[in-house]
Amino acid sequence: MSVDGVVASLPAREKAGIDRLLQWLRIPSISTDPKFREPTRKAAEWCAERLRAAGLKAELRETGTQDKPGHPIVWATNEPGAAYRGPHVLFYGHYDVQPPDPLELWESPPFEPVVKPAMPGHDQPGERIVARGACDDKGQVSTFLEALLAWKEVEGAIPVRFSVLIEGEEESGSVNLYRYIDEHAEELRMADVCVISDTGMLQRGRPAITYGVRGLSYTEVKLHASDQDLHSGLWGGRCPNPISELVKVLAGLWNQDRRVTIPGFYDRVREPTPDERASWARLPMDQIAALKKIGLGRDADVGEAGWTALEREWARPTAELNGIYGGYMGAGAKTVIPAYAGAKVSFRLVADQDPNDIEQRFFAWLNARTPPGCRWELHSHSGGFPGNVSTDSPYLSAAATALEGVSGGRPHLIKSGGSIPVVGHLKSKLGLDTLLVGFGLDDDRVHSPNEKFEVSCFRLGVASHVRLIDAFSKLTV
Amino acid sequence: MSVDGVVASLPAREKAGIDRLLQWLRIPSISTDPKFREPTRKAAEWCAERLRAAGLKAELRETGTQDKPGHPIVWATNEPGAAYRGPHVLFYGHYDVQPPDPLELWESPPFEPVVKPAMPGHDQPGERIVARGACDDKGQVSTFLEALLAWKEVEGAIPVRFSVLIEGEEESGSVNLYRYIDEHAEELRMADVCVISDTGMLQRGRPAITYGVRGLSYTEVKLHASDQDLHSGLWGGRCPNPISELVKVLAGLWNQDRRVTIPGFYDRVREPTPDERASWARLPMDQIAALKKIGLGRDADVGEAGWTALEREWARPTAELNGIYGGYMGAGAKTVIPAYAGAKVSFRLVADQDPNDIEQRFFAWLNARTPPGCRWELHSHSGGFPGNVSTDSPYLSAAATALEGVSGGRPHLIKSGGSIPVVGHLKSKLGLDTLLVGFGLDDDRVHSPNEKFEVSCFRLGVASHVRLIDAFSKLTV
Numbered sequence: 039m040s041v042d043g044v045v046a047s048l049p050a051r052e053k054a055g056i057d058r059l060l061q062w063l064r065i066p067s068i069s070t071d072p073k074f075r076e077p078t079r080k081a082a083e084w085c086a087e088r089l090r091a092a093g094l095k096a097e098l099r100e101t102g103t104q105d106k107p108g109h110p111i112v113w114a115t116n117e118p119g120a121a122y123r124g125p126h127v128l129f130y131g132h133y134d135v136q137p138p139d140p141l142e143l144w145e146s147p148p149f150e151p152v153v154k155p156a157m158p159g160h161d162q163p164g165e166r167i168v169a170r171g172a173c174d175d176k177g178q179v180s181t182f183l184e185a186l187l188a189w190k191e192v193e194g195a196i197p198v199r200f201s202v203l204i205e206g207e208e209e210s211g212s213v214n215l216y217r218y219i220d221e222h223a224e225e226l227r228m229a230d231v232c233v234i235s236d237t238g239m240l241q242r243g244r245p246a247i248t249y250g251v252r253g254l255s256y257t258e259v260k261l262h263a264s265d266q267d268l269h270s271g272l273w274g275g276r277c278p279n280p281i282s283e284l285v286k287v288l289a290g291l292w293n294q295d296r297r298v299t300i301p302g303f304y305d306r307v308r309e310p311t312p313d314e315r316a317s318w319a320r321l322p323m324d325q326i327a328a329l330k331k332i333g334l335g336r337d338a339d340v341g342e343a344g345w346t347a348l349e350r351e352w353a354r355p356t357a358e359l360n361g362i363y364g365g366y367m368g369a370g371a372k373t374v375i376p377a378y379a380g381a382k383v384s385f386r387l388v389a390d391q392d393p394n395d396i397e398q399r400f401f402a403w404l405n406a407r408t409p410p411g412c413r414w415e416l417h418s419h420s421g422g423f424p425g426n427v428s429t430d431s432p433y434l435s436a437a438a439t440a441l442e443g444v445s446g447g448r449p450h451l452i453k454s455g456g457s458i459p460v461v462g463h464l465k466s467k468l469g470l471d472t473l474l475v476g477f478g479l480d481d482d483r484v485h486s487p488n489e490k491f492e493v494s495c496f497r498l499g500v501a502s503h504v505r506l507i508d509a510f511s512k513l514t515v
Numbered sequence: 516m517s518v519d520g521v522v523a524s525l526p527a528r529e530k531a532g533i534d535r536l537l538q539w540l541r542i543p544s545i546s547t548d549p550k551f552r553e554p555t556r557k558a559a560e561w562c563a564e565r566l567r568a569a570g571l572k573a574e575l576r577e578t579g580t581q582d583k584p585g586h587p588i589v590w591a592t593n594e595p596g597a598a599y600r601g602p603h604v605l606f607y608g609h610y611d612v613q614p615p616d617p618l619e620l621w622e623s624p625p626f627e628p629v630v631k632p633a634m635p636g637h638d639q640p641g642e643r644i645v646a647r648g649a650c651d652d653k654g655q656v657s658t659f660l661e662a663l664l665a666w667k668e669v670e671g672a673i674p675v676r677f678s679v680l681i682e683g684e685e686e687s688g689s690v691n692l693y694r695y696i697d698e699h700a701e702e703l704r705m706a707d708v709c710v711i712s713d714t715g716m717l718q719r720g721r722p723a724i725t726y727g728v729r730g731l732s733y734t735e736v737k738l739h740a741s742d743q744d745l746h747s748g749l750w751g752g753r754c755p756n757p758i759s760e761l762v763k764v765l766a767g768l769w770n771q772d773r774r775v776t777i778p779g780f781y782d783r784v785r786e787p788t789p790d791e792r793a794s795w796a797r798l799p800m801d802q803i804a805a806l807k808k809i810g811l812g813r814d815a816d817v818g819e820a821g822w823t824a825l826e827r828e829w830a831r832p833t834a835e836l837n838g839i840y841g842g843y844m845g846a847g848a849k850t851v852i853p854a855y856a857g858a859k860v861s862f863r864l865v866a867d868q869d870p871n872d873i874e875q876r877f878f879a880w881l882n883a884r885t886p887p888g889c890r891w892e893l894h895s896h897s898g899g900f901p902g903n904v905s906t907d908s909p910y911l912s913a914a915a916t917a918l919e920g921v922s923g924g925r926p927h928l929i930k931s932g933g934s935i936p937v938v939g940h941l942k943s944k945l946g947l948d949t950l951l952v953g954f955g956l957d958d959d960r961v962h963s964p965n966e967k968f969e970v971s972c973f974r975l976g977v978a979s980h981v982r983l984i985d986a987f988s989k990l991t992v
Binding site: 211252254256258263264265266267268269270271272273274275276277278279281282285286288289290291292325328329332333334335337338339340341342347350351354356357358359360361362363364365366367368370371372373374375376379381382384386410411412419420454455456457480485486 | 547613614687688728729731733735740741742743745746747748749750751752753754755756758759762763765766767768769802805806809810811812814815816817818819824827828831833834835836837838839840841842843844847848849850851852853856858859861863886887888889896897931932933934957960961962963964
């Protein structure tokens, strides 16, 4: 088999490939909203059908319980027994999407995908596919599906053994995925490496491999005082105000250097090597330009002292307040001392921090600071381990070479400050490394109105997956 | 005319009087919410009609502007020319109420008033009227209205010259009252003294005269960072999080002694005299028992170091967070760094602090602490001067003697930590002293779900106003 024939076929195949993606994008698979249960399943069926078209055996596997049914997992493998070469690859993706609201901010309806000229103000011209899920993750998964189909239709078969797992709950916490992985550990362990396309690139046209993502520990903390709301005139100065007390405690989470003050918080942090820091410094990442895009100036380049913005995002843990509430939050004035106040407090973690350990340390830190007359109500929301692949992994090297063949330039080796909890789970439960090869751009507006995936990114993604399959097939494992 | 006949008539009149109060309480006069504009006006009309029934000439006077109409002021006087004796008395009250939320915490709907047995755990049995406004201020104003009606119906006339001003914006900042007072200064200056029933007693059955209230400065502060919500994975650690930054600034409002740290905050505070502190220490005020009633223990007796709970409420200024908001406040987790976060920050003030001066100092203090990359949006909501009456005023002496006649005991001379800004305004603009003679109890849950006014308090209030009218009529001015 030859990769050249497959690559040569791609330009002629592109329009049909995009049309197929548009079909998928028309199905509003909003997993978090029970009203969209049926279309979410329909999106799974559509995906299974595409995998079958590429010659794989595909099925929908149910998740959840009778009382609380989940969304199905699309599971596919190519038939055993054929003359596969190279490693057995697990491809993971998701077919569900974020809710599209606020609807009024969309240029065109979120589930009526359109191919449009570039947005004004972009630094490079280029058509874009606009729809909810255009990039995250239907567009990215489609680059893989189209590569499989090209191999099948041009060369008659896919030269690498694949298992494919496309879940339908990534945007609603993957509530059933981890039990599924645990229950299907044997089957999944047959894979040698996992590939995910759900990340981005630093520049148009230059592929990137993400070799690390941060972990997450997400909590909610509520501080209770009186058993009722109080009049701030009659009680102000006489008893604890839970908003004021919460604010005083949480303000102590950071020191003057914006380092987290929880004892032991940094104990297990693996610092980036001098080589890593040097290579990151050479990447085309402009923090000041990025701040400008979100309405901020140079003075907003703040974070843990002693690290660059990129290092702070990729290699340093943080404590963030994602939400805060208490007392009167409406228009105007109300002189109340409320019964409680609360905050959503999350921690982004790096190797080798453990989300459970961090959560315990945080809760212990809070308990050691309970304001007089108050009590805590502490919740754990969700979390995940940080995920990392060694930069000298043979899979990563093979992938880098394949991607160089697509663009002519060496792919950027990058990390992401975001969290893809499945990466850490596959590593800790199955010992499986994950290659994150994604084709998004930082202005793709994922999770926001007018999400887009550029046609040039789609093209690059399909070509990359075609060459990745070839590179894997030539790898000795 | 004889007060004895009027007093003797009261038991037989009580049921009808309570029924009239229940009618008023059924009208949801929530002044702060534009949806309740019509019922708020209806409550004003109801009040004017009751004043007419007592023989006064009553009318609704519009407030506000064409663009921004206010709620009407109920204005009433008894006909000039009659043989009044004693001072001309201005009675001030309000017919509007606080919003009832959170609705789910009410035992019965807030605008379906009911007369119920005492709440379990109360130290004295006694029926209570449960509704929004039951005490604050419809219940208290009703004790005055019923006293007027009793004099009119039993003795044929009210022996004292009255002006009555019942406003409809007390719970939403009295935005139009102060201009009204300025514009009607001539008319209002005809009064010799003002009487307000919007305060409380220390004990059931023992009237109290409040000779001082705190002032208020109420602000809203919003801290802005990026111009859009950000993903906390991609941006956490790279730019300011306005919730975290707001929390860090606000936590600095107090020092370890719980004193406010704004420079000059205490400069104009007039400290209570040693005699005053000694007399307060003798009052039957049990902070630990009061804390217990709101679900708090002895450890919740916190406030500015060096002062008792009573002194902290009556004679010390405070800074309170009445509300805080920002980021994701719904159920579950959302990994967002929001564009802004805000807080409602108020200050209770004592003589001779000036609310405008305090607000300016606070805003300057914030501006000196603007976190890097952020900007403040600072709002002034409402405020008022502290108000005080000299304890050797002849009106206060006459009132004390009248109230002693009702209960057999000398009324307590107390202060309140709450704010009645009109008191300070009447004094500074018109030179008018105010007697605060109120019949609430500290567990009446004003501004909270299940607000109540006890039937015994209503009874005491009506009898007190009947005797107060008599005492004023016998005073030489």
